[in-house]
Amino acid sequence: MPVGLPPSQVSSSCFLWTLPGGLRVAFERRAGPGFAFDLRLPHGSAHDPRGQEGAAGMLEEWLFKGAAGRSARALQDAFDDLGVRRSGGVGPEATRLGASGLKDDLGAALALVADVLLRPTLPEAELPVLKDLARQDLEALEDSPADRLALGAREAAFARPAGSVLAGFAHPASGTLQGLAALTAAGLRAHLEGYGQAGSVLGLVADLEPEAALDLAVGALGGLRSGSCPQVEAVFQPRVRVHLADADAEQTHLSLTAPGVAPTDPRWLPWQVALSALSGGSASRLFHAVREERGLAYAVSASPVMLGGRGFLTAYAGSTPARAPETLQVMLAELARLPRGLSAEEFRRARAGLSASVVFGAESARARAHALTRDVAVFGHVRPLTELRCRLAALTLEGINGFLEDYDPASALTTVTLGPEDV
Amino acid sequence: MPVGLPPSQVSSSCFLWTLPGGLRVAFERRAGPGFAFDLRLPHGSAHDPRGQEGAAGMLEEWLFKGAAGRSARALQDAFDDLGVRRSGGVGPEATRLGASGLKDDLGAALALVADVLLRPTLPEAELPVLKDLARQDLEALEDSPADRLALGAREAAFARPAGSVLAGFAHPASGTLQGLAALTAAGLRAHLEGYGQAGSVLGLVADLEPEAALDLAVGALGGLRSGSCPQVEAVFQPRVRVHLADADAEQTHLSLTAPGVAPTDPRWLPWQVALSALSGGSASRLFHAVREERGLAYAVSASPVMLGGRGFLTAYAGSTPARAPETLQVMLAELARLPRGLSAEEFRRARAGLSASVVFGAESARARAHALTRDVAVFGHVRPLTELRCRLAALTLEGINGFLEDYDPASALTTVTLGPEDV
Numbered sequence: 001m002p003v004g005l006p007p008s009q010v011s012s013s014c015f016l017w018t019l020p021g022g023l024r025v026a027f028e029r030r031a032g033p034g035f036a037f038d039l040r041l042p043h044g045s046a047h048d049p050r051g052q053e054g055a056a057g058m059l060e061e062w063l064f065k066g067a068a069g070r071s072a073r074a075l076q077d078a079f080d081d082l083g084v085r086r087s088g089g090v091g092p093e094a095t096r097l098g099a100s101g102l103k104d105d106l107g108a109a110l111a112l113v114a115d116v117l118l119r120p121t122l123p124e125a126e127l128p129v130l131k132d133l134a135r136q137d138l139e140a141l142e143d144s145p146a147d148r149l150a151l152g153a154r155e156a157a158f159a160r161p162a163g164s165v166l167a168g169f170a171h172p173a174s175g176t177l178q179g180l181a182a183l184t185a186a187g188l189r190a191h192l193e194g195y196g197q198a199g200s201v202l203g204l205v206a207d208l209e210p211e212a213a214l215d216l217a218v219g220a221l222g223g224l225r226s227g228s229c230p231q232v233e234a235v236f237q238p239r240v241r242v243h244l245a246d247a248d249a250e251q252t253h254l255s256l257t258a259p260g261v262a263p264t265d266p267r268w269l270p271w272q273v274a275l276s277a278l279s280g281g282s283a284s285r286l287f288h289a290v291r292e293e294r295g296l297a298y299a300v301s302a303s304p305v306m307l308g309g310r311g312f313l314t315a316y317a318g319s320t321p322a323r324a325p326e327t328l329q330v331m332l333a334e335l336a337r338l339p340r341g342l343s344a345e346e347f348r349r350a351r352a353g354l355s356a357s358v359v360f361g362a363e364s365a366r367a368r369a370h371a372l373t374r375d376v377a378v379f380g381h382v383r384p385l386t387e388l389r390c391r392l393a394a395l396t397l398e399g400i401n402g403f404l405e406d407y408d409p410a411s412a413l414t415t416v417t418l419g420p421e422d423v
Numbered sequence: 424m425p426v427g428l429p430p431s432q433v434s435s436s437c438f439l440w441t442l443p444g445g446l447r448v449a450f451e452r453r454a455g456p457g458f459a460f461d462l463r464l465p466h467g468s469a470h471d472p473r474g475q476e477g478a479a480g481m482l483e484e485w486l487f488k489g490a491a492g493r494s495a496r497a498l499q500d501a502f503d504d505l506g507v508r509r510s511g512g513v514g515p516e517a518t519r520l521g522a523s524g525l526k527d528d529l530g531a532a533l534a535l536v537a538d539v540l541l542r543p544t545l546p547e548a549e550l551p552v553l554k555d556l557a558r559q560d561l562e563a564l565e566d567s568p569a570d571r572l573a574l575g576a577r578e579a580a581f582a583r584p585a586g587s588v589l590a591g592f593a594h595p596a597s598g599t600l601q602g603l604a605a606l607t608a609a610g611l612r613a614h615l616e617g618y619g620q621a622g623s624v625l626g627l628v629a630d631l632e633p634e635a636a637l638d639l640a641v642g643a644l645g646g647l648r649s650g651s652c653p654q655v656e657a658v659f660q661p662r663v664r665v666h667l668a669d670a671d672a673e674q675t676h677l678s679l680t681a682p683g684v685a686p687t688d689p690r691w692l693p694w695q696v697a698l699s700a701l702s703g704g705s706a707s708r709l710f711h712a713v714r715e716e717r718g719l720a721y722a723v724s725a726s727p728v729m730l731g732g733r734g735f736l737t738a739y740a741g742s743t744p745a746r747a748p749e750t751l752q753v754m755l756a757e758l759a760r761l762p763r764g765l766s767a768e769e770f771r772r773a774r775a776g777l778s779a780s781v782v783f784g785a786e787s788a789r790a791r792a793h794a795l796t797r798d799v800a801v802f803g804h805v806r807p808l809t810e811l812r813c814r815l816a817a818l819t820l821e822g823i824n825g826f827l828e829d830y831d832p833a834s835a836l837t838t839v840t841l842g843p844e845d846v
Contacts, residue, residue: 082775
């Protein structure tokens, strides 16, 4: 970084500031007519109070039911008047409020999101309707084997830390039937008190002078309350085996979860290369062994998941009941041979694929704003694209294989299956 | 268009050429390190020979099982070596082969796709495996109520034209069990003879001189055989009512289909504005009436669908069995009041939303290459973004409402429901 630049500048186009109240603002200047921002609050479904599962999901819906004197309808109309597209939602780790639109409307869009967060109406009459919608979403999840499997896998793989008052990772953002029934207006209002600058990040992409971007962010969100940044540990349960019976399912679905590498660990990129060789392209190991060579499953994949500041490997396949045992066996074998390392060609391919995906993942302003926010929240700093590509280029086969020697996900695997019969 | 420019130039950055063999090449020059292309062949699942449902889907898989002396594995490795990401697949109307990557690899990626299309190995031993995978995909569709509903809706709404030898719109790309059983190597090879320059379009986005882009396209695909461009009419069946019983479903799913406006019709954009007011944003009519006011359904939407050169309105909602009848009633009421027109505010919002979506839809090179291809194939010409935004800006409330006076989708609606009991 050139000497003399203010510490806020992390590359020629990327900036990171911390407001006095704690909110971090990551900005990337980019030519183009549009803007996108993504405000990430560190309150996801995992931080729902135990027994009030669904709190974060319900709160996110409730916040938009009117703000700063506007009715719910007027608020929605105000967003639509700007032609902005809202984004965001509630995941296990965070609630995200975002918008994208044309540059002249950035200030107004930020002001609307600030109204929602700082001056919401929170009309109590809406709560029964919102609970009903959340229950409908839970019913829809019941109709989706893949969603049921994913939830079952989280429940099996991640235990709630003993004594924690937070609900953890085993329920969807819409909550649970019991949790929804227990939610009250007062409880949700108290939960909202935690939504503030602590641990929150605003990612912003627009063609603006950095000072102008900072001014807009401070003007809209500088007055946000302090809030809190609760932590939920992702305590992995190794070697759990669960079968979820579904007599009517045509398919058998398989989910594997294993420990991985934390985003802040220097081995993060080597791990990404290994995962890419495992599941990144049409020549990847899982795709080839399960689908191309044996025709065992129409869909098979593995991917990294970040929870509670850690990284985990998850793998999925959908197969026939008759072929599920062999599918599982082949997937296990592929994981078990990871410690033997990649070939030079696999390494080169996996790295080329990751390098290209860095370029393409940043094309959309909306995706880039989200990546900025995630970088700061999960990796602790902004990762400029050029730096990321340089670091990928600097990786060596020896480095990857040195890492893999000690990486044996198969030995700790937790396996959840769903289908008409046990696998 | 300035006088003196070659007829190939359609805007400052867009070009359209027709090769001697008939292939049309649409190119957009765009700064950036990446390229994307999308080759659209006018052979989709609707063009499967009757009784051989699944032919296009199977052929697309088979093509990648080796080409130009490369084994399947070597071909996949060659794509992965370039770090390119393949895209495409088989839809009702077309087979698409595409790739994106870094600019220096464009020529090699185009050459690989040309190999696949012009010099495929088509190993017969792979067919049983591919049939198996297709059957697995059909089983997975059985487990997905939303997918079953969508297929049921196509079957109810679109009759196969009497006497047609083509299968039409009522089956998925993976085919049918009977169709898959009937597929033979010889039959598929004969089907492939139709895949050529006739009716095909290459969309290409890269930072290249137009002449260089054209040279690359001609070099790779100029030798493609003539091929054929079969037509399947989308013959809409109005006022059909079908219920698909699913005793185990937790939810009831609703699908509505109605006539719309053809892409080549001057009323296309007014129709898009009306659909956007119906279902475009959080203030849209369907979202507001079904979800926000009454909490009847977690998800509700309407969107345009283009089939056989025509346009159709489709709407979807997922509700509880108890609330499905009211959900259907409210959706019908919203469609029935379209002829009374939009308010000035609704018009302004819908247009602002569409205008912003034009900007954001073009951000990704991959999405833009696909849009170029679709523009030429479906709209008959390239629609430069600036022109599209100008045409949106020129629309008036009077124009939209004049169109809507004669647009009454509710009167012809075909309705398909799926759930534990009839609606």
